[in-house]
Amino acid sequence: MTVFFKTIGFSIGLALVFTLVTQLLPQVEGEAPVETKVDLASLTMDDFVAMGEDLFMNKGTCTLCHKPPPIGRAPDIQSMDMVSTSSERLADERYQGESKDAADYILESMIDPSKFVVAGWGKKGSNDTVSPMPAVDKAPIQLSAMEMDAIIAYLQAKDGNEVTISLPSPEAAAEVVAAAPAAGGVAPAPAATAEEALGKYACSACHAMDSEDPLVGPGLATVGARLSETEIRQSIVDPAAVITEGFPPAMPADFAEKMTVRELEMLVQHLAEKK
Template identity: 85%
Template sequence: MTNLSGKDLDTHGASTGERARSNIFIKIIGFSLGLTLVFTLVTQLLPQVEGEAPVERRVDLDSLTMDAFVAMGEDLFMNKGTCTLCHKPPPLGRAPDIQGMDMVSTSAKRLADPRYQGEAKDAAGYIHESMLDPSRFVVAGWGKKGSNDTVSPMPAIDKPPIQLSAMEIDAIIAYLQAKDGNEVTVSLPSPEAAAEVAAAMPAAGGVLSASAATAEETLGKYACSSCHAMDSADVLVGPGLGAVGARLSEAEIRQSIVDPSAVIVEGFPPAMPLDFAEKMTVKELRMIVTFLAEKK
């Protein structure tokens, strides 16, 4: 764990409490000042919250140890990989709570399932296949609505918007094996491969560091399209946003993003991540709100 910034890993443990506190804060002023003012406040607070002062993160390539590789996998799982958007403990989770499950013994169960038709032979193979070809085997009860567990709502994570490299995928497998004390069966990347990825890795917060330049880039950065079809009304995890501007005002769209619990669309689970307001810059929020409002 020494080579990667411990801070980023730790803040995840603390963020629920902080979020709870900030939610109470928002509710209290919400009562007295009214929602519109709160949104103005939230918007003005944003740049200070996730400022433009990134924390430096370095991977020491000459001495990349398995511990560091596992830590990198955990970081990718939490940040750039966006896995925790869906994979979190019930009741908020929109997918199996794989951080709370021993994925090595779970994989053995999946491979022994009579419905299993994939090509994996072991845990690493199963986890790899689950990430790149999620519909190959759909965990019972978690399939896309109406698909009778034949189609997975999980996006292939080697494709945009998530687009992890082969090395990053291995790091996540290493993390999922190591977190329960299982033997790590993926090998460490060559120093050359590691150097390439480290060079491409933003200085801080994985993919969530640099401010996005366009609305499209912002939607990719926060993986909105993992859960929303952007050009149609197709239902993924959330409603299609193809014509969201015809149904919601700009203020309502902004509210859906910064305070998703305020209105839950009928027939959908409350699955919108709650921390976009903490993570987005003012400019990013403004760009996507305008972009979505124009979708009519």
């Protein structure tokens, strides 16, 4: 009988420990994805510009790198007049693209960023010929044509310039805009796999997953050989706790608020296996 009660007591204690650990981890509920369609009948240019600002700040992940120095890993374009800046870059002898005006240049810089690399901001070892920036119309960011137009409209309007981008055509009415929760949208569904979580949180926009080549952050091909699961988990939920030498504190600090417990643990396990 004593053994029985000891066993029951041990089981209850173990359950309490797991409950405590669960409560200490991020508790974010995933929501089912809901399509948010643009109401073209009432959409104004001010609305479109506001949409572009929200995309710039959220889904586009632009502010991960485009920050003021010294923490920025790309030019701080929010502090620049991008219309006049675009004209200067188009006239630069190093420009390799085909754009003719500011709107074309901004679009080109999003989908083929290596056409012009700002001096000092190129991928390490490329002599400023290769941009570390991912193409935003490809995975993991995957902005639509309409979303990129909205960002261009925002970058034109923010400094009082004329917006030359047209409002979406009726054919774009069915196009889904993955709006951030702050803009009235809903959170994406929880990732089902570690690979989905990597895409959902745009990890590969800053980290090379299959090599140790540095991008915005260090490469993660063998991160499991360098860090324990506990250290990997900490680097995600509290990235400022330990900063890798040679890299600025550019990683977002709010992943603990955005990730579900399951997403976090899938990422930790996936990265821990990279050795």
